[in-house]
Amino acid sequence: VEFLNGNGTRKAELSFSSQNEMNNTVMAYQGLAIPKTHGYHHYSFLNVDGVEIDFVGKDGRNRSPPLHLQLMALPTRELERRLNDLRCEASESKHIKSHKKGGNRTCKVYRHASLAFHLAQEMGNHRPSHKCVGVPVPDGLANELLNYLRVLEKEALWPPREKQRKGVSSGHYLTVRKQHPSEHDVIWDLCKKLILEVIPGAIYNALAITEGFRGSPHVDNHDKSFQYVIALGNFEGGSLCTEADEDGTEIVDINVNCRFGRIDGRAVHWVSGWNGERYSIVYYTTSDDDWTEQVPQCVHTKWMESAMSGNGVGKVPQRTFAPTNSRLPNTIPLLG
Secondary structure, eight states, X not given: OEEEOTTSOEEEEOOOSSHHHHHHHHHHHTTOEEEOSSSXXXXXXXXXXXXXXXXXXXXXXXXXXXXXXXXTTSOHHHHHHHHHHTTOOHHHHHHXXXXXXXOSHHHHHHHHHHHHHHHHHHTTTOOOEEEEEOEEOOTTTTHHHHHHHHTTTTTTOSOOGGGSOSSSBOSEEEEEESSXXXXXHHHHHHXXXXXXXXXXXXXXXXXXXXESOBOOOBOOTTOOSOEXXXXXXXXXXXXXXXXXXXXXXXXXXXXXXXXXXXXXXXXXEEEOOEEEOOEEEEEEOOOGGGOOOOOOHHHHHXXXXXXXTTSOGGGSOSEEEOOSOTTSOSOEEEOO
């Protein structure tokens, strides 16, 4: 396969000892974005003959990203902080620091990847996962939207691949904003109808609509508040995963299959392995008027649990304020 630069030019040609090794490597890294001081470095692969690679395994299943790739989406300084907190072995610290010097892009990317790899090792290449479920959608309510998503390709509404979002891996990726061209009126109205039936107070000004979204640990730096996520289609697996708190020692695994999950996209998140047909819709906001403090995932999990317990979504505060004094309660809910 060929490894491409972020601008699409050829970087290197890679060889593997087996087809299985190539498939596992490419499926894990394709589309992965590494944060840099200015922008991102993206992993991108093509067959040497220019043909796109099929990223689904032989068993027809998209695999979950391993821990070191989940950590790659973190800023370099955050990786350093977590490593220092874990008091890594002196020999490993020396190895990590040996790559600190040098200002070229390749050196910085290598050092970032090395930090993620060593942090994953310090964590035992595993972190506990807590499962929860999103707010369910009543039977049949999402059928009209799902049927429309299935014909999007025939309607030629999916943008060409070169105009789709970099830094994630998916079959198709469409962004629709509140102010959008007329050809997006139907998809916007269907998505709006669905969420307002389930979460009347939802705040958003844009949609990210995908088909076949795979793994892709990433951070949505342009978000100003938490987001709502739902997945539709005939699939198994495909949970929405995110770090439980700022230390990243645990993760939360949210079932969003025809359910609305709530997370903060400014924290690292990704999709677990799945197989079948999977579409997803992310409702998010980039407006400063909608800004809320980033809070631990437990706040959003409690919101989902409250909605599930019969308290009613409309009675659950949609906004939260997080005090900066860590000795105070975790969150102070505010109405409105």
